[in-house]
Amino acid sequence: MANCAIVGVNWGDEGKGRMVDLLTENYDIVVRFQGGGNAGHTVINEMGKFALHLLPSGIFRDGVVNVLGNGVALDPENLWKEMCDVMEKGVAITPDNLKISDRASLLMPWHRDLDELEERRLADKKFGSTKQGIAPFYSDKYQKKTVLAGELFHPERLEAHLKDLMEWKNLILTSVYGAEPYTWDMIREWLDTSCERIKPFVCSTGEYLRDAHNEGRNILFEAQLGSLRDLDYGIHPYTTSSNTLAAYAPVGSGFPGARINDVIGVVKAYSTCVGEGPFVCEMFGEEADRLREAGFEYGAKTGRPRRVGPIDLVATRYGAMMQAATEIALTKLDVLSYMDRIPVCTAYTVGGEETREFPFPAALDEAKPVVEYLDGWKCDISGVREWDDLPREAREYVLFVQREIGVPITYVSVGPERESIIVRK
Numbered sequence: 001m002a003n004c005a006i007v008g009v010n011w012g013d014e015g016k017g018r019m020v021d022l023l024t025e026n027y028d029i030v031v032r033f034q035g036g037g038n039a040g041h042t043v044i045n046e047m048g049k050f051a052l053h054l055l056p057s058g059i060f061r062d063g064v065v066n067v068l069g070n071g072v073a074l075d076p077e078n079l080w081k082e083m084c085d086v087m088e089k090g091v092a093i094t095p096d097n098l099k100i101s102d103r104a105s106l107l108m109p110w111h112r113d114l115d116e117l118e119e120r121r122l123a124d125k126k127f128g129s130t131k132q133g134i135a136p137f138y139s140d141k142y143q144k145k146t147v148l149a150g151e152l153f154h155p156e157r158l159e160a161h162l163k164d165l166m167e168w169k170n171l172i173l174t175s176v177y178g179a180e181p182y183t184w185d186m187i188r189e190w191l192d193t194s195c196e197r198i199k200p201f202v203c204s205t206g207e208y209l210r211d212a213h214n215e216g217r218n219i220l221f222e223a224q225l226g227s228l229r230d231l232d233y234g235i236h237p238y239t240t241s242s243n244t245l246a247a248y249a250p251v252g253s254g255f256p257g258a259r260i261n262d263v264i265g266v267v268k269a270y271s272t273c274v275g276e277g278p279f280v281c282e283m284f285g286e287e288a289d290r291l292r293e294a295g296f297e298y299g300a301k302t303g304r305p306r307r308v309g310p311i312d313l314v315a316t317r318y319g320a321m322m323q324a325a326t327e328i329a330l331t332k333l334d335v336l337s338y339m340d341r342i343p344v345c346t347a348y349t350v351g352g353e354e355t356r357e358f359p360f361p362a363a364l365d366e367a368k369p370v371v372e373y374l375d376g377w378k379c380d381i382s383g384v385r386e387w388d389d390l391p392r393e394a395r396e397y398v399l400f401v402q403r404e405i406g407v408p409i410t411y412v413s414v415g416p417e418r419e420s421i422i423v424r425k
């Protein structure tokens with residue numbers, strides 16, 4: 001019996017969704033433990049192409065139970081929409097294969113409004129929020145000004161609690177931002193529609209996970225975004241508002257005593273970053289456009305073009321260390337096939353000194369990449385399934401990255417489909 005976490009090592013969008021989709025075969029339960037609808041996993045399998053935002057990627061496998069833990073930002077409205085999209089394509093979602101923590105806080109409609117209003121106020125100093133209400137949601141959670149999903153089963157208490165919160169929120173909406181206040185009718189409608197729909201799925205996921213663990217079932221923890229977006233250890237303040245590290249998985253799932261035996265850190269064969277903030281290895285111009293097109297690097301949630309660059313081994317080493325990764329899945333190697341020689345960022349210079357350590361966030365602005373080049377392989381590798389069948393230059397690239405990170409690369413992904421994978425163990 002073994003538990004595993006699949007986590008991002010970089011800025012997110014590493015291809016975690018495809019790794020979870022592949023590996024759920026070996027697990028009974030898939031748990032999302034943080035984040036909300038602000039990012040997206042893209043999963044391609046025999047049922048079609050799916051952009052998942054909140055649903056765990058195990059939703060496509062028969063017999064796999066999917067859990068939304070207490071650490072997620074539970075937006076009932078958007079979750080229901082996402083469930084309908086997936087169900088329309090023939091995937092059954094019932095309280096047997098989806099369980100929502102009664103301790104998850106509900107993302108309220110006003111959280112999305114406040115996100116939008118604050119980004120507007122910040123104008124050109126904005127952080128690049130996806131406007132899904134995530135930052136206002138987690139701020140309120142820390143202030144204890146949210147309601148828990150389990151309160152849906154205590155309607156009288158819930159009404160009084162929500163009325164208190166609404167009164168407070170309306171003060172902020174009207175006096176700080178000059179926006180329209182909420183009325184109880186608006187909240188009532190939200191309760192009667194969105195919340196009623198997800199209510200059958202709400203239960204004590206902590207109890208469920210502890211029992212499942214005692215029965216010897218295997219749990220896969222699935223993270224959103226990556227190390228560099230972690231609220232505590234990322235590129236503050238250009239982080240997300242939750243903890244993206246494997247260490248948080250037990251707390252955010254409802255099973256704080258869970259032991260994670262294996263942490264698979266997902267690393268992309270080159271770098272991408274969506275939104276604002278320091279991105280030391282960024283490429284510009286034609287070189288960047290070509291890589292962006294080759295990797296189809298546009299946000300799953302927003303469609304925004306992602307910033308791109310060579311693999312940043314300084315950030316990746318740090319990211320893998322913060323995740324305590326025990327193995328690495330290197331994705332999108334096929335995307336580099338067009339390059340004659342492949343740039344890799346092995347160090348930074350900061351204040352005239354070369355360093356291999358990832359600097360404190362405030363020092364990142366002055367960091368410059370040290371770039372080396374490796375030979376390209378210039379042929380299509382998307383059909384390769386065995387390590388020995390990869391061209392020598394491609395194997396050398398993978399081994400170089402492995403040496404630099406210091407963690408074994410056990411999976412090499414060469415295409416978005418479930419089977420486009422080389423397993424090295």
Ligand code: GDP
Nearest residue numbers: 013014015016017040041042332413414415416
């Ligand atoms: P996630 O949030 O970490 O799951 O990442 P995204 O879903 O935003 O980004 C990964 C994208 O790359 C998706 O469109 C995947 O289908 C695609 N993808 C994943 N692995 C590979 C790969 O090895 N090669 C190619 N060409 N595409 C891949």
